[in-house]
Amino acid sequence: MANPPQAPRGMRDFLPDRMILRHHVTGVFRGVFERYGFEPLDTPAVEYAETLEGKYGEEADKLIYKFEDRGGRRVGLRYDLTVPLARVVAQYPDLPKPFKRYQIAPVWRAERPQKGRYREFWQCDADTVGSTSMLADAEILAVVYTALRELGFPQFVMRLNNRKILKGVAAFAGVPEGEEASVLRSVDKLDKVGEVGVRTELLEKGFGEDVVGRLFELLAPEASGDVLARLRTQLVDNAEAQDGIGELEQVREYLGALGVPEAFCRIDLAMVRGLDYYTGPIFETVVEEPRIGSITGGGRYDHLIGIFSGRDIPAVGSTLGLERIVDVMEALGLFPAAKTLTRVLVTVFDTAAAPESLRLAAELRAAGVCAEVYLAEKGGFRKQLAYANAKGIPLVALLGPDEIARREVTLRNMADGSQESVARGEVVGRLRGEVVGRLRG
RNA sequence: GUGAGUGUAGCCGAGAGGUUUAAGGCGCCAGACUGUGGAUCUGGAGAUCGGGGGUUCGAAUCCCCUCACUCACCCCA
Numbered sequence: 001m002a003n004p005p006q007a008p009r010g011m012r013d014f015l016p017d018r019m020i021l022r023h024h025v026t027g028v029f030r031g032v033f034e035r036y037g038f039e040p041l042d043t044p045a046v047e048y049a050e051t052l053e054g055k056y057g058e059e060a061d062k063l064i065y066k067f068e069d070r071g072g073r074r075v076g077l078r079y080d081l082t083v084p085l086a087r088v089v090a091q092y093p094d095l096p097k098p099f100k101r102y103q104i105a106p107v108w109r110a111e112r113p114q115k116g117r118y119r120e121f122w123q124c125d126a127d128t129v130g131s132t133s134m135l136a137d138a139e140i141l142a143v144v145y146t147a148l149r150e151l152g153f154p155q156f157v158m159r160l161n162n163r164k165i166l167k168g169v170a171a172f173a174g175v176p177e178g179e180e181a182s183v184l185r186s187v188d189k190l191d192k193v194g195e196v197g198v199r200t201e202l203l204e205k206g207f208g209e210d211v212v213g214r215l216f217e218l219l220a221p222e223a224s225g226d227v228l229a230r231l232r233t234q235l236v237d238n239a240e241a242q243d244g245i246g247e248l249e250q251v252r253e254y255l256g257a258l259g260v261p262e263a264f265c266r267i268d269l270a271m272v273r274g275l276d277y278y279t280g281p282i283f284e285t286v287v288e289e290p291r292i293g294s295i296t297g298g299g300r301y302d303h304l305i306g307i308f309s310g311r312d313i314p315a316v317g318s319t320l321g322l323e324r325i326v327d328v329m330e331a332l333g334l335f336p337a338a339k340t341l342t343r344v345l346v347t348v349f350d351t352a353a354a355p356e357s358l359r360l361a362a363e364l365r366a367a368g369v370c371a372e373v374y375l376a377e378k379g380g381f382r383k384q385l386a387y388a389n390a391k392g393i394p395l396v397a398l399l400g401p402d403e404i405a406r407r408e409v410t411l412r413n414m415a416d417g418s419q420e421s422v423a424r425g426e427v428v429g430r431l432r433g434e435v436v437g438r439l440r441g
Numbered sequence: 442g443u444g445a446g447u448g449u450a451g452c453c454g455a456g457a458g459g460u461u462u463a464a465g466g467c468g469c470c471a472g473a474c475u476g477u478g479g480a481u482c483u484g485g486a487g488a489u490c491g492g493g494g495g496u497u498c499g500a501a502u503c504c505c506c507u508c509a510c511u512c513a514c515c516c517c518a
Contacts, residue, residue: 059517062442111517115513121518273517274517284518295518296518297518321517322518380476380477385477386477388478417477417478419477
């Protein structure tokens with residue numbers, strides 16, 4: 001083993017026990033997406049490089065996996081699911097609008113791997129294309145809320161902000177033209193490094209005391225009262241900011257009507273999001289424990305599709321980060337223990353008895369029960385029970401010469417070792433309740 | 442891309458230049474228990490100490506390079 005085989009850096013294998021958890025999560029997401037009327041879409045892992053480039057921002061562009069195909073064409077692995085969606089919408093102009101799609105698929109980023117961040121990871125996106133209404137934005141947030149709640153998350157915070165407000169804040173503070181992004185990047189770290197940390201960083205970047213001071217006049221967390229009402233008066237002269245404030249007020253109202261409790265949302269003026277293409281409301285979800293960064297992220301991007309089609313089409317959406325969500329759920333113990341989906345192991349006593357075992361397994365499967373046959377004609381029940389135990393299969397159907405002669409099956413419960421004899425004809429009826437298509441809680 | 446740390450059997454992990462023919466635990470295999478798992482006992486297999494080069498009479502132990510992993514920065518799910 002001079003050169004042990006391994007998966008590429010930052011990319012991982014998912015063994016069955018892991019895949020069961022991931023399927024559980026994506027299954028819940030798919031159900032929620034479809035319940036809200038989003039339809040499935042898939043796109044290639046590879047896009048032409050020019051499709052991907054110049055959409056995310058200067059820093060992010062460097063993290064796109066790029067290479068040449070056999071024909072010398074510059075291509076790249078998709079960096080997210082939003083840009084491919086924009087491409088699709090531009091390419092198929094006849095899609096009825098609003099177009100609501102979801103996509104659950106891997107994306108790639110050539111970053112240095114770290115806690116909660118991988119080079120290959122899955123995003124679960126829901127986006128609405130063709131509506132400028134805040135109904136669409138609120139719906140996206142409701143989808144995120146519903147999905148996380150359905151997974152069993154007891155608490156999380158969806159942070160809301162608006163790019164239009166951020167622009168207004170920068171203007172109010174007197175941030176020089178073209179320096180807004182730099183300022184906002186620092187502001188984004190507020191919850192991480194604190195006000196002092198952000199002030200220090202901004203001063204180090206060369207911004208004046210007055211600029212930084214005015215910035216924090218606006219960013220000051222509320223002692224009481226309403227952030228948006230306060231901003232209304234502070235940014236009274238900035239039409240765009242007023243617009244953004246109005247949007248958030250509307251989102252807030254709709255969210256209430258959609259049944260999303262206020263405790264799960266927070267207007268957070270210091271939340272920025274890194275991607276360039278956002279134009280209006282932006283959102284992300286964080287959990288207190290464990291600290292792992294955001295588990296969802298999204299926002300409105302009214303000009304992205306126009307880059308491809310020449311005609312702007314408004315859009316809004318959010319992504320749910322599969323690996324981070326799985327990581328958090330594990331840390332929180334939100335997964336029921338399950339190493340396998342198989343509910344019953346049917347034993348094979350010997351060559352002569354094997355057909356009986358196969359017949360039983362076939363009947364169980366036809367009834368929808370996940371059933372496995374032990375794949376050897378010898379070895380004894382000892383080995384077969386040890387196998388069931390190791391795999392975590394909860395039930396074993398023992399089928400030896402005695403049972404076959406008596407037209408019975410011995411059902412053994414692996415959890416407590418209890419056994420009972422069941423008439424051969426009643427076994428399937430007895431186990432029908434064991435139908436499983438997914439992880440059970 | 443920048444910085445720091447780690448790398449010893451499938452996994453965890455002692456050893457820190459010379460009785461190391463490299464502990465121990467988990468797991469694995471076999472037997473006690475030839476129709477019954479998870480407990481216990483006994484025995485067994487499995488490592489040229491990430492890879493390459495160097496220093497030395499002697500290297501898992503020191504130096505250099507390289508690869509991988511972890512953490513932080515940047516950025517982000």
